[in-house]
Amino acid sequence: MEIKVTTRQRDYSIFIEHGLLKKARSLIGEGFNVFIISDDGVDDKWISILLDQYPDSPLFRFNHGEANKNLNTYRDILSWLARNRANRHDVIIGIGGGVVGDVAGFVAATYMRGIRYLNIPTTTLAQIDSSIGGKTAVDLGGIKNIVGAFWQPSLVLIDPETLSTLPSRHVNNGLAEAVKMGLILDEKLFELFEGDYESHLDEIIERSLILKKEIVEQDENETGIRKLLNFGHTFGHGYETVGEGRYLHGECVAMGMMTVLENEEIKERLHKVLQKLDLPESCECDNEKVFSIICNDKKSAADGIDIVQVDEIGKGHIERWSFDRIRRKLG
Ligand SMILES: NC(=O)c1ccc[n+]([C@@H]2O[C@H](COP(=O)([O-])OP(=O)(O)OC[C@H]3O[C@@H](n4cnc5c(N)ncnc54)[C@H](O)[C@@H]3O)[C@@H](O)[C@H]2O)c1
Ligand SMILES: [Zn+2]
Known part of the structure; x- marks a missing residue:
């Protein structure tokens, strides 16, 4: 192809x-x-x-x-x-x-x-x-x-x-990004993970690439729609930094998606997929430190941070969250 x-x-x-x-x-x-x-x-x-x-x-x-x-x-x-x-x-x-x-x-x-x-x-x-x-x-x-x-x-x-x-931990680590793509842009891609995903690896790679191509072509320098790709990455970035190498990037994205998702039904479906992929769902780390990293991120604004949310699989959108709301989410 x-x-x-x-x-x-x-x-x-x-x-x-x-x-x-x-x-x-x-x-x-x-x-x-x-x-x-x-x-x-x-x-x-x-x-x-x-x-x-x-x-x-x-x-x-x-x-x-x-x-x-x-x-x-x-x-x-x-x-x-x-x-x-x-x-x-x-x-x-x-x-x-x-x-x-x-x-x-x-x-x-x-x-x-x-x-x-x-x-x-x-x-x-x-x-x-x-x-x-x-x-x-x-x-x-x-x-x-x-x-x-x-x-x-x-x-x-x-x-x-x-x-x-490639060791299986790394295989699954990368697949976390494809799960993310499915949640924000492509329900069919997400559903592949709910089935026998291992026999559809080629399709998973191809679908993810086509989606990313379409986004990148529209927004080369990450000023608009490309921000959707940050789903799970705001909290994920915090976990990655505080984890100091304990977690791989995709593992942090997996935990970040679970933290940020508010729709219980989607969260349950994601939980099942992450279990299958042997990906972590919550971070054993100091949430105060995670919060501080998120606040100091280059992507944060004076009144909060743009957070990608998914209320319907395949349709991610961006919301501005206050720092208070982010702190509460971390528990
Ligand atoms: N440029 C971008 O848009 C972008 C996007 C996401 C992530 N990244 C970056 O990607 C990096 C992570 O990449 P990664 O997860 O591929 O990690 P990696 O490049 O460290 O690879 C993981 C491990 O697998 C080994 N490896 C690679 N191919 C192998 C193979 N076929 N068989 C056996 N071993 C193999 C590597 O030597 C390494 O030890 C991070 O630095 C991250 O910041 C960049
Ligand atoms: Zn990523």
Whole structure:
């Protein structure tokens, strides 16, 4: 399947197909140097399949994990590119999860004022969410994504086979974002999780991507409708920060959705889905700290925060909540 994305920066295609990685070169093309970036957690098997097609290409693998999504890694990669005389006609391929995508994308956005970036996402989170939208960033001083740029990829290749080596905790972590998409935009997508979702993984990835594409095309810089994607993220962000690495991002979104939802019937349906996915529903953390993080978030206004709410599955909307109301919700 091919999904064409149109943005102000450039148009590009996302291809989704089992076994796609083996024919990456035929889609990427020739006549330029390729620089491959990954981390050491991505299964070697996938890197080898890519390297077999680009035997002379330099490969940079940094230590895996959010803690390495930082300026040191970023600088090391820039130095490596410069040492290897990468130029503006060359191409960077990021192969890995959201961490690799964010770092490699930010490198591509800034090296020589921007060079072509190709993304091969290998986690559910990256395939469903982070590989589309053009957001790239690294963390600084404990603040996530504080240094970054909007830089659209030139091509995204999704091979669902790569998920076969991903630990189940990470598989489910990424699926939390698809559950979110279903709740705010697509009842059918949510219902897939209520059934035998494992046999519909491809459809889940495709539906989520199409939804995100439509939102991003309408609102590239996150000033309007794209805010809907923040469902579960306001409280989730608080849990993620206070949890200090205990919880993964999608797990925090899962807990954040449960905290914010007010419709009991929808909450019950979500509870059943999260149980199935082995995702946490409430955070064992200091709510006073969570509240303080939410209040200091860059998205908060003087009189409160825009919160995404769902009263009918597939139809998210935005409400302004006072800080008092947020505090009460945390219990
Ligand atoms: N740019 C965006 O729009 C956007 C959106 C959401 C999240 N993010 C970012 O994404 C990051 C999280 O991404 P993630 O959940 O993919 O985590 P991740 O990139 O850390 O990957 C999770 C782990 O799985 C390993 N891995 C990756 N692919 C594998 C495979 N096929 N087989 C085995 N192991 C594999 C990785 O090495 C890592 O250890 C966060 O930094 C978050 O801020 C970005
Ligand atoms: Zn998210």
